Amino acid sequence: MSTTLLVVQTLNGLQFGILLFLIAAGLTLVFGVMDFVNLAHGVQYMIGAYLAATFTALTGNFLWGLLLALPTALVVGIILEVLVFRHLYERDHLSQVLATFGVILFLNEAVKLIWGAAPLGVPVPEMLSGNVVLMDGVLYPVYRLVIIGAGLAVALLLYFGVNHTRVGMLVRAGASNPRMVSALGVNIGRLFMIVFGFGAMLAGFAGIMVAPILSVEPGMGDNLLILAMVVIVIGGIGSIRGAFIAALLIGLVDTLGRSFFGDLLRLFMPAATASQTGRAIAPMLIYILMAAVLFFRPAGLFPARR
C-alpha cells in the first residue's frame, strides 16, 4: 500500500509542479527578458480562469472556452501593457512593484464587480472526467494527466521557441542588450509588447487549465504568485529551464512533505509529537529549500547568462 501511495503522491507532486511551471514561465520570461517585476502576473492567471468560466458557460464546451479565453487573455495582457506597464520599463523596481500591486487591487475588485464575489466553477469536460487505473485500486483523474501533458507541451514549445526561432533569438538579444538590438533596426518596444502579451497568455493558460479543478474566485492568483516567485528565485531569474526544474522540485517537496514528513518523523519521536511537528514544518519545507538554495547559489540553480 505504501509504495502505491508513494507513486500517487509523486504524480500529484509532478502535477502541482507543472501547474506552478505554467505560471512561473510567463513570470520569469517577463522578468528575465524585460527586467520588469510584474506582481500582476497572478491576477492575469485569475482573469484566464474567469474567462474560461464565462466562455465555457456561454458555449457549453470547455474546448471552445479554452480557444476563446486564450486570445482574450492575450488581448487583456496587451491592453494592460499599453495602458500601464509600458510606462514603467524605464523606472526602478520599486515603482514597478508599487504600480503592479495597484493593478492587483484594481483587477481583484473589478472581477468582483463584473462576476460577483461568489466563487464560480467550471465542470471538467465530459471526455476527460474519468479516472485511469494506475495500479490495483489506485485511481488517477484523467484531467490531471491532461494538465501534466499540457505543461510538458508548453515547456517544449518555450524551449524550442526561445532557442531555435528568429523571434526567440531577438528576445534573447533584447534581454542582454536592448539598445544594440534597437540600433540594428528592431522595434524593441514591439518586441517587449509581444513578450509581455505572451507572458500574460501563459498565465491565462494556467488559469484556464486549473479552472475545472479549483474554484474560480477573486484573489485566487495572490497565493500562487508567491509560490511562482519562489520558483523563479530557486530556478534563477529569467531561466525557463530553471523555472521548469524548480517548479517540479517545489511541487514534489511540497506534496511529498505534506504527506510523508509526519510519518518520517515518527521514526525518531513519539507519534503525537511527530504528527504535530510534521504538520508545523511541512508547509515550511519549500521556503527552507529556497533559503538553502539562496545560501549556496545566490543566483539560483540555473542563472540566465547575461
Add this chain to the structure above:
Amino acid sequence: MRGLKKVLLSAVAFAALGGVAQAAPAEKVKIGLVTTLTGPSAVLGQQIRDGFLLSVQQNGGKIGGIEAEVIVVDDEQKPDVAVNRVRGLIERDKVDFVVGPVFSNIAVAMFKPVVQSETFFISPNSGTSNFAGRDCSPYYFVTSYQNDQMHGVLGKHAQNEGLKRVVLMVPNYQAGKDSVAGFKRHYEGEIVDEIYTSLGQLDFSAELARIAALQPDALFTFMPGGMGVNLTKQFRQAGLADKVKFLSAFTVDETTLPAQRDDAVGFFGGANWAPDFDNEQSKAFVAAYEAAFDNVPGTYAMQAFDAAQLLDSAVRGVGGDLSDKDAVRAALMKADFPSLRGEFTFNHNGYPIQDFYLVKAAKREDGKYQTEIVEKIFDDYADDYAGQCRLGS
C-alpha cells in the same frame, strides 16, 4: 445672512419640538450593520446585508413601526478595521443597535467597544463559545447558533448511523481545531486520522490520496469558502464520492454551491435551516429573496432576516422608547417574532435554543442548487457553554 437666520430659527424650533417629545417614541431607529463586503468571503457578508435589508424593506423601511436608518459598513474581514468603524458608528452616528459581523474573530474584536457603550449587539452569524459562556453580556444576542453546534450535528449523525471509521480534515487554525472538538463531542467511533491542512490550501490531491488509502466510512471536514469548492470538486474527481461519505460544516452551502454544482450534490452538512424549510414565512422569504437578488439564500441571509425581525419585535414591544435599556433587553429576550426556522427562543445567555438538521446538497428543478433538510438531529438544542454564563441567575 437671511438664509442663515432662517436655518437657525428652524433649528431652534426643531430642538424645542424635540424637547417636548422627550418621553415619546424615538423618531428614528439607527442601526449599524457591520459585515464583510470585500475580500474572498464577501459573498457571505452580502447575504447578511441583503437578508437584513430585505426585512426592513418589507416593513416599508421601518423597524417596529418607526423609520429605520441602516448604516452598512464593510469590515474588510479585518478586526482592526471593524473596531474603528464600529467606534464611528457608536460615537459619531450614535446607533441604537449594532448588527454583525460574519466572522468570529471580528466579533471578538468588536465586542468590547460595543457592549461597553451599552449598545445592543446582535450577531446574525458568528457565535463564539466565550460569549456564550463565561464572557456573556446582557447586551449581546445571537440569532444564529453557537459555532460548535454546527460541527456537532455531523458528529451526532455519524454516531447515530454507526459509522465506524472517520477521517477528519480541517485547516490548521483555531476554528479548524474547534471544529474537530465539536465533532468529537458527539462521536465515539474510531477517528482514523486527523489531517490538518494549511489555511487557504488550493490543491488537496495529496490529502485525498491519503484518504483513499485509509478507506474510512466517512470524511468530516470544515473548509469554508473557496477551499470547500476546491475540496468538493477534487473529492468528486478523485472518485471518492461513491466510497466515502462526505460530512461537512460550512463547506457545502448556498454561497458555495453555485461553484460546486453537481460535484457537491449528495454531500451532507449541518444547519439550523435550509431553503426548503416547510413553513409559510420561510417559503415567502425564499421567494422574495430570490426575486430580489437572483441567488438562493443560505443560513446567513436567513439569520440576518431574523435579526431584523427580532429588532422589529423588540422596538414594537417597548413602544418605540429605546431609552430604557432594561425594557429593550426584556423585549429582545422574548424573541416575539415569526422566525423563519419556526421555533426560536433565547437562552439566558442570549444564544438561541433551536433545532438542528442534517442537510444535503441537491439540484432543484429550475437548475439552481440548494441544501435540503434530511432529518432532525437535535431538538431544542441549547449550547454547551450556557451553564458558564451567570446572566439572569
